[in-house]
Amino acid sequence: MNKTALLPAAALLLAFTSAAPAADIEAGKAKSVVCQACHGADGNGIGDPQYPFLAGQYADYLEKALRDYRSGERNNPIMLGFASTLSDADIVNLAAFFASQSTTKLRDLQDVK
Numbered sequence: 001m002n003k004t005a006l007l008p009a010a011a012l013l014l015a016f017t018s019a020a021p022a023a024d025i026e027a028g029k030a031k032s033v034v035c036q037a038c039h040g041a042d043g044n045g046i047g048d049p050q051y052p053f054l055a056g057q058y059a060d061y062l063e064k065a066l067r068d069y070r071s072g073e074r075n076n077p078i079m080l081g082f083a084s085t086l087s088d089a090d091i092v093n094l095a096a097f098f099a100s101q102s103t104t105k106l107r108d109l110q111d112v113k
C-alpha cells in the first residue's frame with residue numbers, strides 16, 4: 001500500500017484520538033442561566049412536565065441531545081433556538097454541569113429491585 005492510501009486512515013485515526021476538550025462545570029453553570037427558566041436552576045425542572053429534567057442525566061446523553069437539536073436531527077423549535085447559539089465547548093460544559101447536579105426525579109434501572 002502506498003503512503004497516499006494511508007493518509008485518510010491516519011486522518012481518521014487522528015480525528016478519533018484527538019482529546020475531547022475537558023469539561024468545565026463552572027463555565028457550564030454560567031452558561032446555564034438562560035436554560036433555567038424552563039429546566040430549573042439545577043436542572044430539576046420548574047414543576048411543568050413539558051420541560052424535561054436535566055439534573056443527574058448522563059452527560060453524553062445531554063451532549064447528544066444538544067448536538068441533535070443544533071443540527072436539526074432532533075426537531076424541536078424551542079431547543080433549536082437555544083442549541084444553535086452553543087459552541088461545541090458550551091455543549092460539553094453544559095452537559096457536565098447538569099449531569100453533576102443531584103436529582104430526586106430522574107430514575108434509572110439501578111433502583112429497580
Ligand code: HEC
Pocket residue numbers: 031032034035036037038039050051052053054062063065066074075076078079082083094
Ligand atoms: C423556553 C424553554 C426552554 C429553555 C430556555 C431551554 N429549554 Fe431545553 N428543552 C425545552 C423543551 C420544551 C424541551 C423538550 C423538547 C423535546 O420534546 O424534544 C427541552 C429539552 C432539552 C434537552 C433534552 C432533554 C432530554 O431528556 O432529552 C436538553 C439536553 C436541553 N433541553 C437542554 C437545554 C439547555 C442546555 C438550555 C440552555 C442553553 C435549554 N435547554 C434551554 C425547553 C427549554
